[in-house]
Each structure stands twice: as structure tokens, then as C-alpha cells.
Amino acid sequence: MPDNIIAPAGGIAFATDEVGGVHFPYAKLAFGADNSVIAVADSEGSRLPVTVQTLATTTRAYLYASGQRLTTAGAGQVRSTAVTASEVLLHASVRGFFRVGDSTVSASIGPGSIPLAVDEKFHLRLTSGQFISFIRDGASDGSLTIMPVA
Structure with a gap:
């Protein structure tokens, strides 16, 4: 059975992956402010904006x-x-x-x-x-x- 399916209403093709007879849709990730889109890619400015928190590396002392x-x-x-x-x-x-x-x-x-x-x-x-x-x-x-x- 083919991976892609055709939407019944408009005849538009959707990308899917068929696993065990069930179609799972593929989706592209995007982010950005309202009314703007930045497609996620592995390039500067297109990676998901993630903040990494630095953990303390000191040990507390017990007096x-x-x-x-x-x-x-x-x-x-x-x-x-x-x-x-x-x-x-x-x-x-x-x-x-x-x-x-x-x-x-x-x-x-x-x-x-x-x-x-x-x-x-x-x-x-x-x-x-x-x-x-x-x-x-x-x-x-x-x-x-x-x-x-x-």
C-alpha cells in the first residue's frame, strides 16, 4: 500500500507513513511570531529556539x-x-x-x-x-x- 494518501474533499496529496495499516501524517515544524513562520531546519536562525539552563556546579557546605x-x-x-x-x-x-x-x-x-x-x-x-x-x-x-x- 502506498505511503501517501489523497484527501477526499480537495484531491490534495498528504505525506504519511503507513505502519501496521495505519497512516501517520508527516508534518514539518515551524515557529515564529504571530503571522510569521520560520521553518525548522538544521541551520543558523532556523533551529528550534531552546534555552539551556546551566546547573550549579558548586557543593554546599554543612557547618x-x-x-x-x-x-x-x-x-x-x-x-x-x-x-x-x-x-x-x-x-x-x-x-x-x-x-x-x-x-x-x-x-x-x-x-x-x-x-x-x-x-x-x-x-x-x-x-x-x-x-x-x-x-x-x-x-x-x-x-x-x-x-x-x-
Whole structure:
């Protein structure tokens, strides 16, 4: 069976490729502003306009020396000192909940606080000078490590 077909209404030939008895139409790509056409070709000015984003090639540093470890002791919440960073990595050794705020911030189990699973790592952006409160969700004591990111 031939690859091309004739349109019934106007007798115009259309280019197709027949695969398994089904005709797939060939089409040429074009782009351009309204009421203009630039046919796509492998030549300068006729290639599809594509913007390639350059990815960062630097590695971020974790400032271990200025990190904090909040250790739970019983069912109460614990609070950090003021965090002097705009981004931190949180790492929970036990399941728990955290909340960010001023020096009176208090985490609770449930709505209003963000859950963390055991051994979960969580990147967080915050305002420098804020505090982080953490409460465990279970019977075992554990910790929340707060690591500033540079």
C-alpha cells in the first residue's frame, strides 16, 4: 500500500507513513511570531529556539561546628537557641514534630507542627534568628540535629 494518501474533499496529496495499516501524517515544524513562520531546519536562525539552563556546579557546605543538637528527655518539647542561618538541614533520630518561630515557639504532636520520620533529613529555609522547637512522637528519647547550610 502506498505511503501517501489523497484527501477526499480537495484531491490534495498528504505525506504519511503507513505502519501496521495505519497512516501517520508527516508534518514539518515551524515557529515564529504571530503571522510569521520560520521553518525548522538544521541551520543558523532556523533551529528550534531552546534555552539551556546551566546547573550549579558548586557543593554546599554543612557547618558542623555551628550546628545544634536538641535531645528529648521525656514527653516535653525542646527548643534551640537562635539559629543564625537562612537554611538548615534537620536530622531526626526519632519520629517527632518540629515548629519554627520566635523564642517562645513550642512544637506539638499534630496540627501546627511538621512531622519528621526516624532518620529523616529535611532542608529548611528560615529567617536568621528564629528558633526551632522539637517534640518526640513515641516512647524513646532521641534528638534533632540542626545543621546550618552555607
